[in-house]
Amino acid sequence: MEDRLRRSRLFLPGNNPKILQDxxxxxxxxxxxxxxxxxxxxxxxxxxxxxxxxxxxVDFGDSEVLIRVNHPETPFFEAxxxxxxxxxxGIVLPKVESAAQVEEVAAVxxxxxxxxxxxKRIIIIxxxxxxxxxxxxxxxxxxxxxxxLAFGAEDFTKDIGAERxxxxxxxxxxxxxxxTAAKAAGIQALDTVYPNVHDxxxxxxxxEAVRRMGFDGKSAIHPNQIGVIHDVFTPxxxxxxxSLAVMEAIKEAEEKNSGVIALNxxxxxxxxxxxxxxxxxxAEAAGIDTSALPEE
Amino acid sequence: xxxxxxxxxxSGEKSDCSVTVRPSDGLEIEITGSSAAFxxxxxxxxxxxxxxxxxxxxxxxxxxxxxxxxxxxxxxxEAAVRRGSE
Numbered sequence: 001m002e003d004r005l006r007r008s009r010l011f012l013p014g015n016n017p018k019i020l021q022d023x024x025x026x027x028x029x030x031x032x033x034x035x036x037x038x039x040x041x042x043x044x045x046x047x048x049x050x051x052x053x054x055x056x057x058v059d060f061g062d063s064e065v066l067i068r069v070n071h072p073e074t075p076f077f078e079a080x081x082x083x084x085x086x087x088x089x090g091i092v093l094p095k096v097e098s099a100a101q102v103e104e105v106a107a108v109x110x111x112x113x114x115x116x117x118x119x120k121r122i123i124i125i126x127x128x129x130x131x132x133x134x135x136x137x138x139x140x141x142x143x144x145x146x147x148x149l150a151f152g153a154e155d156f157t158k159d160i161g162a163e164r165x166x167x168x169x170x171x172x173x174x175x176x177x178x179x180t181a182a183k184a185a186g187i188q189a190l191d192t193v194y195p196n197v198h199d200x201x202x203x204x205x206x207x208e209a210v211r212r213m214g215f216d217g218k219s220a221i222h223p224n225q226i227g228v229i230h231d232v233f234t235p236x237x238x239x240x241x242x243s244l245a246v247m248e249a250i251k252e253a254e255e256k257n258s259g260v261i262a263l264n265x266x267x268x269x270x271x272x273x274x275x276x277x278x279x280x281x282x283a284e285a286a287g288i289d290t291s292a293l294p295e296e
Numbered sequence: 297x298x299x300x301x302x303x304x305x306x307s308g309e310k311s312d313c314s315v316t317v318r319p320s321d322g323l324e325i326e327i328t329g330s331s332a333a334f335x336x337x338x339x340x341x342x343x344x345x346x347x348x349x350x351x352x353x354x355x356x357x358x359x360x361x362x363x364x365x366x367x368x369x370x371x372x373x374e375a376a377v378r379r380g381s382e
Contacts, residue, residue, distance in 0.1 A: 049371045
């Protein structure tokens with residue numbers, strides 16, 4: 001299972017050098033160098049070349065580097081895949097509707113990695129942005145290289161003929177389907193962007209709602225959104241304490257060579273352990289020293 | 297690669313540059329913009345490295361710079377050359 005933290009994924013328009021060159025300073029967990037929706041048809045070629053050079057020369061810091069390519073059925077896809085290099089950690093695939101589509105892209109990556117001697121396994125993040133994609137979400141989640149399902153709400157809303165509302169009730173079925181499919185396949189679920197970059201409270205409320213649903217992260221279209229997203233995905237002190245207690249109980253059980261792990265008289269099963277590990281990782285990613293928590 | 301027609305890539309936005317290539321018998325590089333006075337030499341070297349990579353030995357390359365970093369300058373030169381030689 002691919003368990004790299006992906007609390008925030010920041011979109012960087014592929015034909016904008018000013019934004020690309022600063023991509024590493026915002027401390028997003030992932031940056032997405034976007035060749036698709038952020039680039040007009042007439043600029044596809046120069047954006048692709050700009051992203052190729054940015055991959056060679058721009059320092060993206062600790063962020064995971066992803067490229068959003070154009071859809072495999074467009075004339076741009078093949079050339080987009082040609083710029084995949086050692087610097088690329090993953091491909092964000094738009095409008096995925098079947099496992100077969102992912103398998104084709106995975107086969108292209110097999111070839112690219114072998115030809116270029118790339119010494120890592122490039123992941124795929126499959127974007128769900130149509131009714132058909134949602135209906136096939138579980139098959140897509142189990143397809144080769146898929147590390148996460150991501151939600152694209154704008155296109156999905158159009159596809160089902162819904163009206164996008166501030167409260168977003170029209171999106172909850174799709175979100176539930178994505179989280180359930182992703183978790184059943186043992187991968188991550190990443191939520192859509194919050195389009196209003198000036199509304200921090202709205203962003204916070206929506207990010208809290210999707211975190212409670214089980215999403216592992218949310219996309220950002222502006223660097224200013226990253227702080228709020230990371231804040232929401234930072235566990236509370238109480239959660240951290242509980243998780244540390246779970247980890248301590250595991251340690252004790254291991255020391256006693258006991259097959260059963262118990263905490264306060266209750267048995268701890270695997271999902272609880274996994275959750276505790278994740279909480280501690282999230283806390284550490286937020287810069288919290290879990291060995292020196294403040295007094296209760 | 298041979299430049300056979302005029303072509304442009306990039307923009308006049310900040311941190312970008314606009315590169316125009318034109319067919320020519322010899323190689324000529326013209327750079328304008330605020331960085332040109334300070335970084336002309338390194339910019340010429342960067343442009344030439346891209347031209348070498350693309351096996352271009354003739355053409356007029358005009359760069360209107362708005363503070364582009366080397367990665368951007370090289371990308372815009374490559375894009376303009378490819379557009380002018382397809």
